[in-house]
Amino acid sequence: MISRKLMYPLPALTLTEKECTYIMAPAIRTALPNAGISSCISSIVRHAPTQSLGLEVPNLYTTMGTARTSLLVEHCWQKTPTGRLLQIVIENHVLDVGLFGYIWDNTRFASFLQWCSHHSWLYSVCSFNNEHEISLSIGHAQLHPKRINDRALMEMASEFLQSTSELRAFNRVRMLHNVVSLADITSANGKKIDRIFTSSSEFEGSRNNFECIQASCQQW
Amino acid sequence: MNASKHHVSSGDFTVWRKALEYMYPNGQLVQPLGSWILADPADWLEYWEWFATLDGQFLYFREGPSIWHRFLRRPNSHHSYFGEFLVENTPLVPLRRATIEGDVHTLFLLNSSVQPALPTPEAPEEIQLGDCLALAPTIAWVTAYMRTSPSIQPLLDDIANGKAVAVGDGSYFEIYGVGSSAWILSSADGSSWIEGGGIVPGPIPDLNSYRCELGALLGLGVGTACLKNLLPETKHFMITACDNLEALRKSTVDRTKVKTTWKSVDLISQILDVWSKQHCTQLPQRVYGHQDDKRMGPLTFVEQLNVRMDKLAKTLAIRSFG
Numbered sequence: 302m303i304s305r306k307l308m309y310p311l312p313a314l315t316l317t318e319k320e321c322t323y324i325m326a327p328a329i330r331t332a333l334p335n336a337g338i339s340s341c342i343s344s345i346v347r348h349a350p351t352q353s354l355g356l357e358v359p360n361l362y363t364t365m366g367t368a369r370t371s372l373l374v375e376h377c378w379q380k381t382p383t384g385r386l387l388q389i390v391i392e393n394h395v396l397d398v399g400l401f402g403y404i405w406d407n408t409r410f411a412s413f414l415q416w417c418s419h420h421s422w423l424y425s426v427c428s429f430n431n432e433h434e435i436s437l438s439i440g441h442a443q444l445h446p447k448r449i450n451d452r453a454l455m456e457m458a459s460e461f462l463q464s465t466s467e468l469r470a471f472n473r474v475r476m477l478h479n480v481v482s483l484a485d486i487t488s489a490n491g492k493k494i495d496r497i498f499t500s501s502s503e504f505e506g507s508r509n510n511f512e513c514i515q516a517s518c519q520q521w
Numbered sequence: 522m523n524a525s526k527h528h529v530s531s532g533d534f535t536v537w538r539k540a541l542e543y544m545y546p547n548g549q550l551v552q553p554l555g556s557w558i559l560a561d562p563a564d565w566l567e568y569w570e571w572f573a574t575l576d577g578q579f580l581y582f583r584e585g586p587s588i589w590h591r592f593l594r595r596p597n598s599h600h601s602y603f604g605e606f607l608v609e610n611t612p613l614v615p616l617r618r619a620t621i622e623g624d625v626h627t628l629f630l631l632n633s634s635v636q637p638a639l640p641t642p643e644a645p646e647e648i649q650l651g652d653c654l655a656l657a658p659t660i661a662w663v664t665a666y667m668r669t670s671p672s673i674q675p676l677l678d679d680i681a682n683g684k685a686v687a688v689g690d691g692s693y694f695e696i697y698g699v700g701s702s703a704w705i706l707s708s709a710d711g712s713s714w715i716e717g718g719g720i721v722p723g724p725i726p727d728l729n730s731y732r733c734e735l736g737a738l739l740g741l742g743v744g745t746a747c748l749k750n751l752l753p754e755t756k757h758f759m760i761t762a763c764d765n766l767e768a769l770r771k772s773t774v775d776r777t778k779v780k781t782t783w784k785s786v787d788l789i790s791q792i793l794d795v796w797s798k799q800h801c802t803q804l805p806q807r808v809y810g811h812q813d814d815k816r817m818g819p820l821t822f823v824e825q826l827n828v829r830m831d832k833l834a835k836t837l838a839i840r841s842f843g
Contacts, residue, residue: 374781492632494544494548
């Protein structure tokens, strides 16, 4: 069992697996010998279900990950005030990722984790779900192509830029200009780059109705 | 949607320009963009700055929602415009989106694109149910088996008048790890009906008779949703009967009370979603199951339908494991 004191705050936390192991270590070291089991028993056996001849000791990291996903699903479906805040967080994440379609597609996680912000609760949820092959279907506002043959800038940039730092730099400028796809930065006839986007200053026009907020709002 | 902004350095702009050089070799896209895809026609003027009239006589710059600058084309020129402008309200003439370059003295129209025609909204997918065209079911497994009486018009009339009856039942074969659901929407006299069913999805440890009953109640909701475009848009009611009291309670529970820790919460949430999107409202009614075995004497109409659905559910399950 994980004590209630540890359980209650879990959905709000973004602990790493290592941190969870560290937190549970004193309890494991004491509880297992008292139950007549070696405290050095493999963690695989320790956390495995009893049907598989394991000890079924709850894993704090897995409990935290599933609690977060459960909370996200429950509040978004019920449209509670927390759910509406979570929807805003999801939309912020969508803009940060900069790709068309749903962000729950685990096949794209490996690419967008290179450039999106890691300091967010939602990133931790996506990361855990990707790691454990959990697929969500929570509806959210999506980015769409604006013209035929249009492609997301981040999708294209990931083909040409190899390093994470370059992708993040590109994403920072993209977010500064508040643009998403090729259609936003291409001339009206759809053939050439709009030269205004090659200057080193913020684009003052508007290509969408996305509002800009400070990064700190996203990092909760 | 909101976009967060981080500090952008000159090095970031260098990377940005480097990537743009890859994307636009020689300043041009390898595959040019095609027609615009607009979600809303109002976006055409909202999310662009420079516009040109169709005849090219004027350029317009969008300064604000109702503040526009109008520039006149220079005489004997195709693409050159005066730098002076007049301030106007939103122009009423059709405009092309334009790309320009130049300075305060002269503007050059580089290129432009016309507003696309409005796309025709996609018609919802339809299926033939009896003598009527109904909406395709939104959840496939629950209508894997589907049949109707030759005409469903009397059923539609009875649903609109609150006389129709909907009954669902589930069947669970524990040793085979298979559960099935069957459901029927019937007119008051039983002459007109739609019945359906399927194998209940989900991991074997989660399967039980309760989940199968929930599957049947979901089938009732999906079946009624298929008839949405054939039913009046005013509020109407239909009796939904089932022999599992707890499943019946859960199918009408307040949305805010639902917990993800509940068993088969996936089906419960789908039932609530399906019914919340239609004008028809459930009137839940408990029916005692297997009355053909337990009681002598005539069965009520709802009990007869329950027995019929019990047999159908068992048939569907047996078919699945051969």
